[in-house]
Amino acid sequence: MSESPRLLAAPCAYPVFFRTYSRRFQGVRESWEQVCERTVQDLATLGNFTPAEQALVLEMQQQLKALTSGRWLWVGGTDWIHQPENFSGAYNCTSQRIRDWRGFGLMMDLAMQGSGTGAVLEAEYFNQLPPITTRLQVTMLGQPGDKPAEAREKLTQVARQGGQVTVRVGDSRRGWVQAYQSLLELASEPSAEGVWHLTVDLSQVRPKGEVLKGFGGIANPALLPQLFPRVAGILNQAVGRQLTSIECCLLIDQAAATVVAGNIRRSAGMRQFAAEDQEAAGAKANLWKQDEQGNWRIDPQRDVLRMANHTRVFHHKPSREECVESVRSQFYSGEGAVQWAGEAIARSNRDLLDTPEKKARFLELYHEAPQRARGYLRELLLAPSQGS
Structure with missing residues (x-):
C-alpha cells in the first residue's frame, strides 16, 4: 500500500483500513489501490460511466x-x-x-449484510403485532463446529412433537434469521400446555474462525448460544399481552449484538419512537449504576439498548422548550434526539415541494392530519401526467 501525506498524518488509518475495507485474496490483504480498482470498476458498470467519468472517480x-x-x-x-x-x-x-414478525427477521438479515437498520417503533405499527400467548422454555444443544462443513445444513429446520419443538439452526445468514424469527412466531402461537419446550441445536453452525467465503471475514458465533434464551426471556415477560415499544427494541438489539459479535463490523441501529412514548424517552437513562463498593455496573437487562441510537418522532412541530431539552440531553448523554416528521418528509420530497408555498402548505396539512399531507403529495406527483 503506497503511503500518502494524508495517511502518514493519520496513523490510525492503517488498522482501520485493513480491518474494515481491505479484503483478503489468496491469503494477502488488498492495497488501497486494489480496493479502488475493485470498487470503482463495479460502480462504473452499475452506473454505466463513460471512460472519462470512471477515470475521474478513480482519481478522486x-x-x-x-x-x-x-x-x-x-x-x-x-x-x-x-x-x-x-x-x-x-x-x-x-x-x-415494525408491524409483523417478518420485520424482525428482516432487521437481523439486513444487519448481517452490514446495512444500517432503522426501526420505526410507534404504537400504530407495533400494535399490529400479535399478542404473546405462550411461554418459551429453551434448552440449548450442541456447539458450533460439532458438524464438519460437508455435513452441515444451511437452512433452519423446525420439528414439532406435541409441546416439544426442536429448532436446528442452519449454517447460513438465512438459517440464523429463520431460527430467531421462529421463536417470535412460536411465542404468539397458542399451545395446549401454555408453554413450548424448545430445544435449540447449534451443531450445524460453523465454528469461530472459519472463513465466510461470500461476504468475507471470519465467523464468530460467540453470542449465538445466548441469543435464544435472552429472546425467550423478553417474550416470556409479555405473555398475555402485546409487546411494548422497548420490548420490541430489546428483541431487535439482542439480534444486533449477536450479529456484531459474529464479525459484522457494526449494527448501526436507529430506533424511532413516538414523542409521547415516555418509557422509550428514558430507556437509556441511568444504564450504569454504582454499587455500595463504588463499582459501576450496567443493567444487564438493558445493556443491548446501546446497540442503537434512539430518536423521538414528533408529528407536530416541537416547541422551543422541547428542542432545548433535547439538546441538553444529548450534551450530557449523547441521547435524546428529536425528529420533526413533517419537516423530514418535506425535505425528502424536495422535488415535489419545490417552492416555499408548496412546502408551507404541506406542513400546514401535516399538522392538521398526516393523511391529508400525503394526499397533497399524491396530487403534486400526478399533476404533470394530468396536464400531458
Whole structure:
C-alpha cells in the first residue's frame, strides 16, 4: 500500500483500513489501490460511466477527495454483491415500520449484510403485532463446529412433537434469521400446555474462525448460544399481552449484538419512537449504576439498548422548550434526539415541494392530519401526467 501525506498524518488509518475495507485474496490483504480498482470498476458498470467519468472517480478516490460509501468499499466488486438476495448489503441505511414478525427477521438479515437498520417503533405499527400467548422454555444443544462443513445444513429446520419443538439452526445468514424469527412466531402461537419446550441445536453452525467465503471475514458465533434464551426471556415477560415499544427494541438489539459479535463490523441501529412514548424517552437513562463498593455496573437487562441510537418522532412541530431539552440531553448523554416528521418528509420530497408555498402548505396539512399531507403529495406527483 503506497503511503500518502494524508495517511502518514493519520496513523490510525492503517488498522482501520485493513480491518474494515481491505479484503483478503489468496491469503494477502488488498492495497488501497486494489480496493479502488475493485470498487470503482463495479460502480462504473452499475452506473454505466463513460471512460472519462470512471477515470475521474478513480482519481478522486485514490487521492481521498471523494470516496464511494463505506459499505461499497467492502462489498463493491465482489461476487457476493451481485447475488440478488445480497443487494441490500450495498446500502448504508435502511428503515422499516415494525408491524409483523417478518420485520424482525428482516432487521437481523439486513444487519448481517452490514446495512444500517432503522426501526420505526410507534404504537400504530407495533400494535399490529400479535399478542404473546405462550411461554418459551429453551434448552440449548450442541456447539458450533460439532458438524464438519460437508455435513452441515444451511437452512433452519423446525420439528414439532406435541409441546416439544426442536429448532436446528442452519449454517447460513438465512438459517440464523429463520431460527430467531421462529421463536417470535412460536411465542404468539397458542399451545395446549401454555408453554413450548424448545430445544435449540447449534451443531450445524460453523465454528469461530472459519472463513465466510461470500461476504468475507471470519465467523464468530460467540453470542449465538445466548441469543435464544435472552429472546425467550423478553417474550416470556409479555405473555398475555402485546409487546411494548422497548420490548420490541430489546428483541431487535439482542439480534444486533449477536450479529456484531459474529464479525459484522457494526449494527448501526436507529430506533424511532413516538414523542409521547415516555418509557422509550428514558430507556437509556441511568444504564450504569454504582454499587455500595463504588463499582459501576450496567443493567444487564438493558445493556443491548446501546446497540442503537434512539430518536423521538414528533408529528407536530416541537416547541422551543422541547428542542432545548433535547439538546441538553444529548450534551450530557449523547441521547435524546428529536425528529420533526413533517419537516423530514418535506425535505425528502424536495422535488415535489419545490417552492416555499408548496412546502408551507404541506406542513400546514401535516399538522392538521398526516393523511391529508400525503394526499397533497399524491396530487403534486400526478399533476404533470394530468396536464400531458
